[in-house]
Amino acid sequence: MQTTTVNEKNIGKVVELVYEEKQEFYDELFGKNALKYIKEAFEYDIPPFIKKNCIVLEDQKGVRAVLLYATKAEFRHGYQRWFSVLGLKIIPVGAKMIYIIERILMDFSIDDLYVVSLAGEFKEQLLYRFIKSSRYKKIIVDTLNSDLYERFSFGEEKPIHAKLKRFSKFCDYHTLTGIGWDTHPLVQGRKLILGGVQIDSQLGLHGHSDADVLCHALIDSLLGVTLKKDIGAVFPENDENKGRSSLEMLELVVQTVNKSGFFPSSADCVIISPIKLKDYREKISNRLENVLGCPVSIKFKTGNGVYPESEMKGITAMCVTNVDKV
Numbered sequence: 178m179q180t181t182t183v184n185e186k187n188i189g190k191v192v193e194l195v196y197e198e199k200q201e202f203y204d205e206l207f208g209k210n211a212l213k214y215i216k217e218a219f220e221y222d223i224p225p226f227i228k229k230n231c232i233v234l235e236d237q238k239g240v241r242a243v244l245l246y247a248t249k250a251e252f253r254h255g256y257q258r259w260f261s262v263l264g265l266k267i268i269p270v271g272a273k274m275i276y277i278i279e280r281i282l283m284d285f286s287i288d289d290l291y292v293v294s295l296a297g298e299f300k301e302q303l304l305y306r307f308i309k310s311s312r313y314k315k316i317i318v319d320t321l322n323s324d325l326y327e328r329f330s331f332g333e334e335k336p337i338h339a340k341l342k343r344f345s346k347f348c349d350y351h352t353l354t355g356i357g358w359d360t361h362p363l364v365q366g367r368k369l370i371l372g373g374v375q376i377d378s379q380l381g382l383h384g385h386s387d388a389d390v391l392c393h394a395l396i397d398s399l400l401g402v403t404l405k406k407d408i409g410a411v412f413p414e415n416d417e418n419k420g421r422s423s424l425e426m427l428e429l430v431v432q433t434v435n436k437s438g439f440f441p442s443s444a445d446c447v448i449i450s451p452i453k454l455k456d457y458r459e460k461i462s463n464r465l466e467n468v469l470g471c472p473v474s475i476k477f478k479t480g481n482g483v484y485p486e487s488e489m490k491g492i493t494a495m496c497v498t499n500v501d502k503v
């Protein structure tokens with residue numbers, strides 16, 4: 178998943194998402210031509226529908242989420258543009274638009290940023306990246322659906338429109354650190370999977386799931402620091418989890434903690450293993466980086482004959498994970 182800007186290929190989907198996010202409100206403002214006006218506004222960069230202020234989250238499936246923002250100066254500029262483009266042609270729509278812009282600007286300072294629209298499937302990811310990279314002090318948002326903003330510690334303000342709730346938050350976040358550790362025995366007749374990558378080996382790890390100790394350590398480091406839980410509490414030894422991929426479990430944990438405003442920002446891991454692993458370092462860290470959405474480093478140790486792991490008894494993984502809380 179990567180962030181990009183509006184282009185000829187994605188503009189149709191971007192406009193659709195922006196419209197759908199506040200459909201009820203835009204229909205009241207623009208009438209039956211709402212989608213058409215928003216599309217035109219985007220094409221001509223009429224504030225607050227400005228292409229350069231639109232961040233698009235895309236993957237191989239296409240556009241997944243969109244975040245559109247505007248500054249106070251851009252809203253001001255929007256006055257004249259809307260008057261000339263809409264106001265003269267369609268007086269009621271132009272006048273309504275100006276009224277709304279005035280209301281939006283009422284308690285909006287120069288250091289504030291206004292989120293015009295946040296829509297799609299991965300809104301949490303996009304909002305986190307936006308807050309982390311923002312140079313502005315405060316984010317203001319008017320929304321029909323407050324759930325996400327409440328989860329992200331936004332505070333409710335007095336409403337500016339009958340249909341919209343106003344929320345705001347300082348652009349800050351803090352970092353927490355989690356620790357994770359796991360050991361499983363090495364046995365005949367099992368696959369060896371570490372960080373979701375199958376390792377060429379005569380021996381594999383025994384366990385109820387696929388026994389991927391590296392994913393288990395990462396899961397514990399995330400669950401502990403975010404939800405005060407551990408892997409067994411979320412994935413018990415039941416039929417559903419028998420033989421289950423631990424990378425898939427890690428994916429679910431990342432999605433769950435993201436929804437509560439927690440985002441891994443780095444992970445550093447150590448594996449003690451008698452089986453040489455350094456040729457797999459890049460493949461494992463790439464796979465984990467895709468799932469965690471942050472840099473992942475991995476070191477391998479033999480134990481130099483001191484630990485049970487040195488005698489082929491098992492493999493141990495440890496990790497420290499930093500997590501941003503917005």
Ligand SMILES: Nc1ccn([C@@H]2O[C@H](COP(=O)(O)O)[C@@H](O)[C@H]2O)c(=O)n1
Binds near residue numbers: 449451454455481
């Ligand atoms: N399972 C392992 C263990 C070690 N390595 C590589 O060997 C280096 C030396 O390990 P020591 O435990 O003897 O310090 C280590 O830095 C790794 O590059 C490995 O690939 N797989």
Ligand SMILES: C[C@@]1(CO)OP(=O)(O)OP(=O)(O)OC[C@H]1O
Binds near residue numbers: 409415
């Ligand atoms: C993951 C679970 C569940 O399949 O089983 P195992 O693969 O045995 O792994 P463990 O590290 O003992 O963690 C807890 C279990 O509930």
